[in-house]
Structures are given as C-alpha cells and as structure tokens.
Amino acid sequence: MPTGIIESLDHEGRGITRLEGKTIFVDGALPGETVEFASYRKKPTYENAQVLRVIKASADRIEPKCPHFGVCGGCSMQHLSSQAQVAAKQRVLETNLWHLGRLVAEQFYAPIYGPFWGYRFRARLSARLVPKKGGMLVGFHERKSSYVADMQVCLNLPPHVSALLMPLRELVGGLSISAAMPQIELAIGDRVTALVLRILEPLTPADEDLLRAFADRHDVVFYLQPKGPATAYRFYPLDGPALSYSLPDFDVEHFFSPTEFTQVNHAINRVLVRRALALLDPQRGERIADMFCGLGNFTLPIARSGATVVGIEGSPELVRRAGENAAANGLADRVEYGVSNLFEATPESLAALGHFDKMLIDPPREGAVELVKAIGADAPRRIVYVSCNPATLARDAAVLVTQKGYRLRGAGVINMFPNTSHVESIALFEFDPAAAAAIAAADAAALLAGEVSTEEKGA
Template sequence: MPAGIIESLDHEARGITRLEGKTVFVEGGLPGERVEYSCYRKKPTYEIARIDRVVTPSASRVEPKCPHFGVCGGCSMQHLEASAQVAAKQRLLEANLWHLGRLVAGQIYAPIHGAPWGYRFRARLSARLVPKKGGMLIGFHERKSSYVADMRQCPNLPPHVSDLLVPLRELVAALSISTAMPQIEVAVGETMTALVLRILEPINAADEGMLRDFADRHGIVFYLQPKGPASVYRFYPLDERRLSYLLPDYGIEHAFSPTEFTQVNHAINRVLVRRAMTLLDPQPGERIVNMFCGLGNFTLPIARSGARVVGIEGSPELVRRAAENAAANGLADRVEYSVANLFETTPESLAALGRFDKMLIDPPREGAAELVKAIGEDGPPRIVYVSCSPATLARDAAILAHQKGYRLSGAGVVNMFPNTSHVESIALFEKG
C-alpha cells in the first residue's frame, strides 16, 4: 500500500502527491497530511486514489457536519476547516494565473467569504423512485454517479429547505406521477421559497389537492414545468409574493423567476457587488459596459452611481427581466440593454458599440476569450472581471496582459460555494 505527503489540492479538492514521478490525486487528502492510499485508476501520467488511512492528519481536518458527506456529490471540502477552504481556493487561483497565464497579480485581495452553512438559495434536486432503497429519493446525485443520494438533510441549504427533504419524499411518492417527476428546482427569495416541479405527465385532481395542502402547511409556492424552462408557470398559491433579492447598499431589488440565473449565495453576492463597484469606481458621466449582464446584478449598481450603462447578454429572457428591473428601480433612463452572443464577438461587433470608459465582464464557466480578443487599442482603461472558473480567467487574463497591453492589478477569491471545490474570483485589469 503506497503512502505519501499531500502537497496541495486540485480543482476538484483532491489531494496531490507523487509516486515514482507520477502525479497521484488522492480523494479526501489534505495538504500536509501523510496518507496511505489505494489507486483505482491508472493512466500513463497520473493516478487517482482513495485514502485507506490518514497517518498524520492536518490540523485543518474537521469532522464533516453532514452525515451524507462522501456519498452525496454536492460537497467535496466539508472535511476541511472553513477558513482553510478559502486559503486553498486562493492558492488554486494564484496557481492557475501563473501556470496557465504566466501572471502574478499586483495585489491579492482579501478573500470574500461568509457563513459556511445555510447559504445555498438555489438548488436542483433529482427525484427518483428506488424501491430497493426504501422508496422515493430526493437529493443531489451521488459522487461521480447518476444515482440519487439518499438524503434526509443538507446543511448547505437554508434550514427551512433542508427540513423539506423528507416531507417532499412522502409527497412525491404519493403523487400519481411519482415516476414521471425527475427534478425539483429550489429558489429562495426575500419573501418566498419556490419549488419548481418538472412534470413529464399531467397531474390529476388528487395531485393538485396534495400540492395545495403541502404548500399551505410549509409556506412554499409551487411552480410546474411540463416542458422546457419557458413552460414554467405558477401553480399555487397565486398570491402577491414574488421572488426577489436585495442589494441594500444600492437600494436595489432584483425580481427573478425561479428558473432564471441568480447567484446561489445572496449574502456573498452583496459583498461581491460592493467589491466590484469599488474596483470599477463608476462615476457620473461615464459610459460603462457590462458584458454578460444577466438580469442586471452589476448593471443596476453601476447605474445607481450616475454612470450610463450598456448591458449585453445572450439570453433574450434575461434581457427582458433586466429591463423590467431597471424600470422598477427607477434606473431605466441610465441603462440600455441589448441581446448578443458574446461568444462570437468580433473586433467589428465590439467597435460598433462605441467607446466605453470602463468594462465589467461576468461570463459563465466558458469565459470570455472571443470578447477579450476583440478589444482594440482604444479599449477601456479599466476592466473588472468576475469569474466562476480560475482556468478560463487565467486564459483570458493572459490574452489581456500579453496581447492587449493590460496589467493584472489585483485578484482574489470569492467563496460563493462553501464546502465545495467551486472557485469564484474577481480581478482588475488596467492600462497605463
């Protein structure tokens, strides 16, 4: 049985050690630990292993809070103390910037982090009837599997949502479409919690009665989704409550539908927006563009500063929602939205938008390679980049720094997803 010292963590929170010149990824290993392990997958240049015994444990190793940790695929870092998780993510960000982009940030920003539990205001749960496991299962998938984890609680979810997992199992099992309802999407707002049921067959009158009774007893709102996301409709109750989240620093309320993208961690999002505004420093009279603007998470705070903002997004539905939010917050006169596929940006299409004083980019995991390649010599002197992938951030940062004349003035992590290996970050690029 081989043994080794864990040097660091990879992007999936696996420990990294070496064996006869090969990299070994050890699931569950933590930096500084001496572990014994067994390899279950061998490739020419690396191996993947699981721990058999922790010989010398890390001082940062803790007992996972969730009894499902290790089986459920929702988390990978519960065995690492919360502040050590943040430090590991910061090291991963810096390693990606250097190894993939050959860049060192001029300043490492203090990490943005908060409560490690009860933060996940959005979730997509699977539902599956498995008689040999006791009946209806509702939860995340098991690690590296399509099986649904046998979950009865989740400390990452708000307590009132975690408490619904067992009652939901009983409800769905009783429905006439219990084998034709594969997914439940959770969205928590300021004044309501929505559950979107993906239904592959119509529900009957008895089902309707059970859903109404469940909603009344647990204070939630049911939506039904018979087809794609556009088919979602509110089922019960049809009251005046709506989904929204607040940015109190800017006097902004963002309304959203339960299937529209919003950040899962509302508390951390407030701090992230504040950090982004500090770095961007929007001023009255400036013309600023927000690329991949979504429903206006950053656009409206920029507009509140007095700047004029152009928000660009690939989803027509999100652009419509963003325009509605701008009007509802009294900012429609400072914001202009348009739909464009930013993954196909060209120098010509970017130049046609006119000159901008500053730019904020908030792309999905794929990053913004074509967009940053299209920036010309008259590009904005300041760019704030919010990223959900250190690898694509490093790739795009290399383009900005080595091809477009920007310097990486600063970068830091945002722990939007505690207890997981997901790394969000923010970076500032400047010219001159």
C-alpha cells in the same frame, strides 16, 4: 497499499501526491498529510485514488458536520476547516494565474467569505423511486454516480429547506406521476421559497390537491415545468409576493423567475457586488459596459452611481427581465440593454457598441476569450472581471496583459460555495498606454521581419 505525502490540493479539492513519476489525485486527502490510498482509475501519466487511512493528519482536518458527507456529491471539502478552505482556493487562483497565464497580480485582495452553512438559495434536486432504499428519494446525486443520495438533511441548504427533504419524499411518492417527476428546482427569494417541479406527465386533480395542501402547510410556492426552463409557470398559490433579491447598499431589488440564473449565495453576492463596484469606481458621465449582464446583478448598481450602463447578454429572455428590473427600480433612463452572443464577439461587433470608459465582465465557466480578443485601440481604461473558473480567467488575463496592454492590478477569491471546491474570483485590469504601445511596436517589428524574410526568400 501505497502511501504518499500530500503536496497540495487540485481545483477539485483532491490531494496531490506523486508515486514513481506519476501524479496521484487522492480524494479525501489534505496537504501535509501522509495517507494510505487505493487507486480506482489508472492512466499513463496520472491516477485517481481514494484515501483509505490517514497516517498523519493535517492540523486543518476537521470532522465533517454533515451526516451524508462522503456519499452525497453536493460538497467535497467539509473535512477541511473553513479558514483553510479559503486559503486553498486562493492558492488555486494564484496557481492558475501563474501556470496558465504566466501572471502574478500586483495585489491579492482579502478573500470574500461569509456563513459556511445554510447559504445555498438555489439548488437542483433529483427525485427517484428506489424501492431498495425504502421508496422515494429526493436529494443530490451520490459522488461520481447518477444515483440519488439517501439524504435526510442538507446543511448547505437553509434550515427551512433542509427540513423539507423528508416531507418532499412523502409528497412526491404520493403523486400519481411520481415516476415521471425527476427533478425539483429550488429558488429562494427575500420573501418567497419556490419549488419548480419538472413534470413529464400531467397532474391529476388529486395530485393538485396534494400540492396545494403541501404549499399551505410549508409556506412554499409551487411552479410546474412541463418542458424546458421557459415553460415553468406558477401553479400555487397564484397570489402573493414575487421572487426577488435585494442589494440594500444600492437600493436595488431584482425580480426573477425560478429557472433564471441568480447567484446561489445571496449574502456573498451582496459583498461581491460591493467589491466589484469599489474596483470599477463608476462615475457620473461615464459610459460603462456590463458584459454577460444577466438580469442586471451588476448593471443596476452601476446605474445607481449615475453612470450610463450598456448591458449585453446572449439570452433574449434575460435581457427582457433585465429591462423590467431597470424600470422597476427607476433606472431605465440610465441603462441600455442589447442581445449579443459574446462568445462570438469580433472587433467590429464590439466597436459597434461605441466607446466605453470602463467594463465589467461576468462570464460563465467558458470565460470571455473572444470578447477580450476583440478589444481594440479604443480600449476601456479599467476592466473588472468576475470569474467562476480560475483557468479561463487566467487564459483571458494573459490576453489582456500580453496582447492588449493591460496590467493585472489585483485579484482575489470569493467563497461563493463553501464546503465545495468551486472557486469564484474577481480581478482588476487597468489599461497601460505605454505597455500597449510596446506591444504594437513589437507586433509591427515582427510583421516587418516576416515580410523581409519572405522577400529575401523570394530573391
């Protein structure tokens, strides 16, 4: 079997080595290690491989805490120490900024990180009857597979939810529609643990009795989802507190439906919002845009500062929820919400929203390239960009710096998903009038040179 020295980690947490001119991505290998590996996918320029034996181990290698590590696909970096995980993600951010955007941040912020276990307050679990494995399975998929992992615990889930995995197996296996209930979505609020059952067939009265008894015994709330996410409704108990999470630093509480997007890691989200607001520095009298605002995670803290906030989101349902949250927190007079597809933003559609002193951008993995391209001469003087994909952040940052006249003042990682390779980050951009003028002059000169060249050819 071939051996190699691991140079670094890629964005999926795989070790990178090289063999006869090809790049080899090695699952389970860490930087600095010498490993023996076997390839399971071969392409002309690269191969995917699995580590077979660690010949020389990294000082950062640790014993994975979870008994299902390596089988379950829920996380891939438990064999790397917590400090090294954060450092590796910082390198991924720096590498993407340079290789994809040709940028180096003027400052790299101290990484945001917190508890490495029991942090996951949102999850989507699969349920499947597998007689060969003893019956009903409830858990995440196996690595690189559509099979459901045989899980008894999940250490990334809060302990009280991890303890429900085996009782949920028994519950789902006892339902008349056990073969027609493929998914359980978890959503935890400050006072409620909700389980959304995706049901493809109606429940029987006996099924309903089983759910009620389970909810009473384990202090959870069941929702039923017969079709798409919007069809989810509260089944039992009907009374009691609603799902919500709070941001105590800003005296804000967000209410949400279990199928609506919220951050997975509530503790880290509180620190993230604090960091974002410190960088944005909202002031009374300013008009600030919150792009991809969702249900108001950043909007309401900005509004609490006294600024006027315009939240833009593509989902009418989330905009409605965001408006309800603004009213519930006494901030409706400082917040405006609008529905717009920011993936199709144009200079005209952005200008129609009016002048913004500052802007916060928090897009999904696809990034916000059309939005940043649409920024015109009336540019916000400061942009805080919260990213869940360092590659699209780097792409969009290049547009802001090379085409729009911004400086990349700083960037840093947020370890929202410990033990996984997922990298969240935050970046600060400040408008530089001199840089913008230089870009405009260069563009004008290029245009003029093109016109002159065309005229000369015509002559």
